[in-house]
Amino acid sequence: MATALATFPLRLVDGRRLERRFRDVLLPGGILCDHAGQARVLPRYFYEVESWEQARDTYLAPHFSVSEFVHTDVREAPPLRLFPRYIPCATVLLAMALELFRDAVGNYVYIGANGGYCSPRHAGVGGASPHCWGTAANIYRVGDTYLDSQDSIVRYAEIARAVMPTVWTRPLGPELAKTDDHLHLDLGYVVSTPREAAGETYNLKLAGDPL
Numbered sequence: 001m002a003t004a005l006a007t008f009p010l011r012l013v014d015g016r017r018l019e020r021r022f023r024d025v026l027l028p029g030g031i032l033c034d035h036a037g038q039a040r041v042l043p044r045y046f047y048e049v050e051s052w053e054q055a056r057d058t059y060l061a062p063h064f065s066v067s068e069f070v071h072t073d074v075r076e077a078p079p080l081r082l083f084p085r086y087i088p089c090a091t092v093l094l095a096m097a098l099e100l101f102r103d104a105v106g107n108y109v110y111i112g113a114n115g116g117y118c119s120p121r122h123a124g125v126g127g128a129s130p131h132c133w134g135t136a137a138n139i140y141r142v143g144d145t146y147l148d149s150q151d152s153i154v155r156y157a158e159i160a161r162a163v164m165p166t167v168w169t170r171p172l173g174p175e176l177a178k179t180d181d182h183l184h185l186d187l188g189y190v191v192s193t194p195r196e197a198a199g200e201t202y203n204l205k206l207a208g209d210p211l
């Protein structure tokens with residue numbers, strides 16, 4: 001039986017071809033340094049989200065709509081507080097990973113405000129946070145359980161690692177760079193380049209140099 005394939009509604013954009021006000025805050029293909037001083041290359045390709053309605057109605061995985069990854073407040077850079085908004089293409093991979101997690105916990109999984117994609121110019125971002133890659137989520141609640149105690153955070157971090165063996169979860173603690181009121185999990189600095197994206201510039205000199 002032939003069935004029509006649903007087409008993904010979000011437009012793929014090359015961040016380097018966006019208007020300057022967006023390029024200045026998304027830094028497509030730019031570099032951020034992590035806490036160890038290692039340079040990390042930022043995403044270049046994004047999906048464009050036209051409206052809140054589109055964010056709410058577009059699903060990246062069966063239980064995760066775009067809207068869950070774009071809840072930001074005044075700490076986000078001004079051009080990104082209005083629509084159109086942009087999410088790195090790898091956000092789709094995070095949604096798929098969270099779907100596995102949701103299956104394992106058998107309940108609703110809630111991502112906090114500023115707990116999905118944050119631009120490199122988000123005031124809460126210090127250095128190369130995987131939130132800028134769209135590959136990190138701050139989960140503050142699973143079903144009726146708030147992740148604000150050591151017990152609940154550790155329990156759900158263990159479940160996350162059981163279904164996603166390479167996932168990284170933030171250590172527990174009150175200090176900066178630790179967590180005591182949510183579970184941060186991320187897939188690392190994953191950059192996704194969809195098939196329909198433009199190719200890279202082929203630089204023969206770089207290709208011949210040992211890196």
Ligand SMILES: [Zn+2]
Nearest residue numbers: 136137138184
């Ligand atoms: Zn986080």
